[in-house]
Amino acid sequence: MRVWKIKGRLVSEMKMTEAILGAIRENMRHAKSGAFYEKCFAGIEPADVRTDRDFQKLPFTEKEDLRDAYPMGLCAVPEERIIRIHSSSGTTGTPVIIPYTRKDVDDWAFMFSRCYETAGVTQKDIVHITPGYGLWTAGIGFQLGAELLGAMTVPMGPGNTDKQITMMMDMKSTVLCATSSYALLLAEKISSRGVRDKIHLSRALIGSERWGEKMRRRIASELGVRLYDIYGLTEIYGPGIGISCDGECGMHMWTDFLYYEIIDPRNGKRVKEGDVGELVITTLQKEGAPLVRYRTHDLTRELPGDCVCGRPYPRIDTLIGRSDDMVKVKGAIIYPSSADGVLSKIDGVSSEYQIMIDHLNGKDIVTVFFETEETGDDSMAVLEKTVKDSFKETIGIMIVAKAVALGDLPRSEKKSTRIFDNRY
């Protein structure tokens, strides 16, 4: 199988090298043959991208932009070379269509089989696939990678949990591919049916999303499996562009097929090495729909040093949330999930809260309003102190805590906004 190398070396460093710049220019030239980047890069010559600095001046590509290219505006090759499309829906309106050439499909399968290998899956394994098949990239990606590896696949798709479990027992499935929530549901069903000893699973590949350590431990112990986080998104092939290894320290990214950066989502600048920021991906080999500086909106950080497993591919940390939900204040990052985490551990604090961030007299002031059933001034003051201390301890910032009565904070039928940044 082809492993793409630049001047005989795997692209295994995040440092921008001449070889990577060359690959990026090539990708840009190719991308410009499609209508989408012809427009985006109007006035930009790929040959002018000579340094990392030049590269960093290139515009980002946003998912919204891809929607505008519906249906086939992203296509950078003659349409007869496209053998398949996938689509990501998102929450609003027009879907994004991603066209794939034969090479794109093969490359994706190759990356995915490398994921399985990294997770210790072999030809002898029986791979039970529960993500959906169809326009969505998940199921078919798991399928292609396992077939290329030579393992036996059981292409279940989602739903009908009882049948899944019966099939899992009868086929003696050894590897489970699932989302974290479906893996948990299966684990609970297996436990309630009392068939744990008839299940042969030893590994589970879980589509990467932000999921808690508690849930992870539960799935691992109830199914008796070792867990691997697999990363990907439809716009960049699909799942399978990175995976965690037995070192359990972040996910290796297949940098022979893509170049990635971690940026500060507020200003678009690269973060310092090791700092949390948004993952931005540039494809290096994609034909059907090449992408340059695509903003994933996934928050993570670059992990320094070599992995204990010895693989040469750099690693990003487990995802910690979405950049759309985060704010940076006093050098610390707050996102709803971290505030939820702090408040949910404090007795007497209800689930409703709001965070206001203001800039007064040259300082950022963070005020956390939370609802409580407590009514006495003293008990409210005690709670306020607990909330203040917990924020300091867990997130590392000083806040002003204000207890209010149940029902005092505004309610919304839509997804409620929790953090209000009034500084800008």
Ligand SMILES: [Zn+2]
């Ligand atoms: Zn590793």
